[in-house]
Amino acid sequence: MKHYELPKQNLWTGRISNKWLYLHEKVHCTPLKELPEAQKKSIALLGYACDEGVRRNQGRIGAAEGPDVIKSSFAKMPNHLGSNVRLHDVGSIICDEGDMEAAQNQLTEAVNLLLERKQFPIVLGGGHDVAYGHYNGIKKYLDFKKEGQTIGIINFDAHFDLRKNTEQSNSGTPFYQIAKDCEKEGVDFNYLCLGIRKDANDRNLFQTARDLDVIYVMNDTFQIPLLNEITTWINAFAKNVDFVYVTIDLDGFSSAYAPGVSAASPMGFTPHMVLECLKTIIGSGKLISMDIAEMNPKYDIDGQTAKLAASLVHHVAHAVSGG
Numbered sequence: 659m660k661h662y663e664l665p666k667q668n669l670w671t672g673r674i675s676n677k678w679l680y681l682h683e684k685v686h687c688t689p690l691k692e693l694p695e696a697q698k699k700s701i702a703l704l705g706y707a708c709d710e711g712v713r714r715n716q717g718r719i720g721a722a723e724g725p726d727v728i729k730s731s732f733a734k735m736p737n738h739l740g741s742n743v744r745l746h747d748v749g750s751i752i753c754d755e756g757d758m759e760a761a762q763n764q765l766t767e768a769v770n771l772l773l774e775r776k777q778f779p780i781v782l783g784g785g786h787d788v789a790y791g792h793y794n795g796i797k798k799y800l801d802f803k804k805e806g807q808t809i810g811i812i813n814f815d816a817h818f819d820l821r822k823n824t825e826q827s828n829s830g831t832p833f834y835q836i837a838k839d840c841e842k843e844g845v846d847f848n849y850l851c852l853g854i855r856k857d858a859n860d861r862n863l864f865q866t867a868r869d870l871d872v873i874y875v876m877n878d879t880f881q882i883p884l885l886n887e888i889t890t891w892i893n894a895f896a897k898n899v900d901f902v903y904v905t906i907d908l909d910g911f912s913s914a915y916a917p918g919v920s921a922a923s924p925m926g927f928t929p930h931m932v933l934e935c936l937k938t939i940i941g942s943g944k945l946i947s948m949d950i951a952e953m954n955p956k957y958d959i960d961g962q963t964a965k966l967a968a969s970l971v972h973h974v975a976h977a978v979s980g981g
């Protein structure tokens with residue numbers, strides 16, 4: 659399989675209990691093609707080891723190394739998943755010779771396959787161009803199953819990522835690409851952005867967001883004292899769609915929590931705020947898939963960003979499987 663790397667058992671190390679106390683003792687490293695249809699609840703971790711989109715977007719490369727550091731940080735965490743829950747590392751999509759589009763296409767196929775095999779996908783990036791391939795994989799799966807089902811995107815991010823892909827697609831264009839595809843197909847573009855920074859999006863991007871009827875919460879109001887209002891917005895958004903796809907861009911967090919990204923946010927949001935929103939989204943029962951984007955180990959400090967990403971994975975994996 660091109661643009662694909664098998665799972666690496668050596669990422670899954672940590673304290674040894676011999677009683678499944680730790681996630682590295684729980685995980686099954688399973689090649690994508692060998693993944694069985696889940697008979698019970700099952701989580702599949704898939705890397706998107708690509709920073710070509712970041713490079714094209716004039717960012718700081720390094721996110722291609724993101725998936726492996728998140729996996730090895732997650733491996734060391736305690737396992738509270740029930741014995742009835744399966745956990746797979748299914749390897750990573752990789753970007754050969756700068757061919758980001760081929761990597762995105764391969765991701766689309768992989769996400770479709772995971773959903774067909776009844777897995778809950780958690781995709782680990784990699785640049786935020788992960789979102790275009792990921793969304794298309796969900797779309798492919800749903801189109802195949804039943805026409806007319808709608809997908810809502812919830813993006814935790816400092817940025818809209820609605821740049822126009824007039825020249826080349828990149829890590830700043832995925833949601834514009836999705837919006838244009840929706841327009842061609844005559845379906846609504848359902849996009850909720852949480853944590854948008856005025857000092858990180860230009861006037862054109864705000865205009866594009868308005869033109870596309872994007873719902874967004876600015877970072878200065880994406881705060882715990884306003885949680886009730888934001889919860890109402892999230893519930894209203896989720897009610898309006900059949901499935902929710904969550905994408906978390908680590909650069910939306912304050913750089914105090916997430917220094918390991920290309921475009922850091924000194925005044926970004928807090929992990930607590932994101933966790934509260936995730937509870938609401940998971941509580942809606944509509945979350946079909948999620949990803950975490952922009953992990954760049956080159957700029958991380960003491961593994962903090964990797965640990966934050968791993969903690970988010972830990973929370974979601976346990977919450978969706980009832981643990």
Ligand SMILES: N=CN[C@@H](CCC(=O)O)C(=O)O
Pocket residue numbers: 715716717786817818819821829830831858920921
């Ligand atoms: N995925 C990131 N996109 C941001 C990057 C901003 C920056 O590099 O400063 C964007 O294009 O707006």
Ligand SMILES: [Mn+2]
Pocket residue numbers: 815816817907909910
């Ligand atoms: Mn961002």
Ligand SMILES: [Mn+2]
Pocket residue numbers: 786815817819907951
């Ligand atoms: Mn982004």
